[in-house]
Amino acid sequence: MSTPPTRNPVSEEExxxxxxRDGDFAARAEFVERTMPIVHHVARRYAQRGQSYxxxxxAGSIGLLKAVDRFDLDQGVKFATFxxxxxTGEIRRHFRDHGWGMRVPRDVQERDALLSKVKERLVxxxxxMPSIGELAAESxxxxxxxxxxxxxxxxxxxxxxxxxxxxxxxxxxxLGGRDAGYAQVEHHLQLVAGMKTLRDRERRILxxxxxxxxxxxxxxxxLGISQMxxxxxxxxxxxxxxxxxxxxxxxxxxxxxxxTG
Numbered sequence: 001m002s003t004p005p006t007r008n009p010v011s012e013e014e015x016x017x018x019x020x021r022d023g024d025f026a027a028r029a030e031f032v033e034r035t036m037p038i039v040h041h042v043a044r045r046y047a048q049r050g051q052s053y054x055x056x057x058x059a060g061s062i063g064l065l066k067a068v069d070r071f072d073l074d075q076g077v078k079f080a081t082f083x084x085x086x087x088t089g090e091i092r093r094h095f096r097d098h099g100w101g102m103r104v105p106r107d108v109q110e111r112d113a114l115l116s117k118v119k120e121r122l123v124x125x126x127x128x129m130p131s132i133g134e135l136a137a138e139s140x141x142x143x144x145x146x147x148x149x150x151x152x153x154x155x156x157x158x159x160x161x162x163x164x165x166x167x168x169x170x171x172x173x174x175l176g177g178r179d180a181g182y183a184q185v186e187h188h189l190q191l192v193a194g195m196k197t198l199r200d201r202e203r204r205i206l207x208x209x210x211x212x213x214x215x216x217x218x219x220x221x222x223l224g225i226s227q228m229x230x231x232x233x234x235x236x237x238x239x240x241x242x243x244x245x246x247x248x249x250x251x252x253x254x255x256x257x258x259x260t261g
């Protein structure tokens with residue numbers, strides 16, 4: 001029994017010709033499958049930079065498809081030479097769109113990419129994490145630039161305010177706090193309400209004592225009355241203000257009970 005002759009596989013160039021000249025999408029699909037190793041080759045360059053390898057391959061695959069559609073058979077250029085810039089561009093675009101949690105200047109992003117390569121090279125060489133000085137010397141940057149870039153790299157990813165810290169708290173629970181200004185405003189309004197119930201001389205005495213910081217003797221000298229008289233007027237004014245505030249709080253309670261009950 002004779003063995004059937006083996007068929008020579010279709011060359012990649014012929015697959016491209018079938019697609020571009022005949023519109024054969026099956027040939028396009030087979031060509032893309034054969035050239036996927038180019039995508040993986042480029043994606044590996046950008047691995048370990050905060051994005052999943054599968055996402056990088058997916059982005060690079062888009063660049064590969066674009067390269068297949070744009071490739072000119074008559075230019076005499078190897079497909080890989082034409083495709084790699086397209087694949088690289090899509091992967092970099094993926095990083096621009098999804099990489100940095102907060103937008104940072106392009107030169108900082110470029111320094112961060114440079115430091116990533118330098119750090120990886122030095123770790124292999126030194127068998128330990130390099131120092132700031134070693135990173136600066138190897139990369140040609142200053143120590144200040146290295147530190148600034150490392151600080152900016154913290155913006156690469158952001159954390160949702162809903163991200164849990166433990167079973168009962170999230171990141172949002174760590175933000176904010178009680179503002180003392182609200183209490184100050186409330187106290188000021190209470191003070192104004194109490195002052196309105198006083199006579200002009202009593203309001204003036206309170207202002208001289210608590211706003212200007214004068215002693216009772218100094219107030220008495222300016223008003224031409226005795227220190228004992230000043231002391232009595234102060235006690236009466238403060239007691240009257242306290243009574244007014246207590247009356248207002250008592251009148252507010254029923255309204256509050258109606259609103260909440």
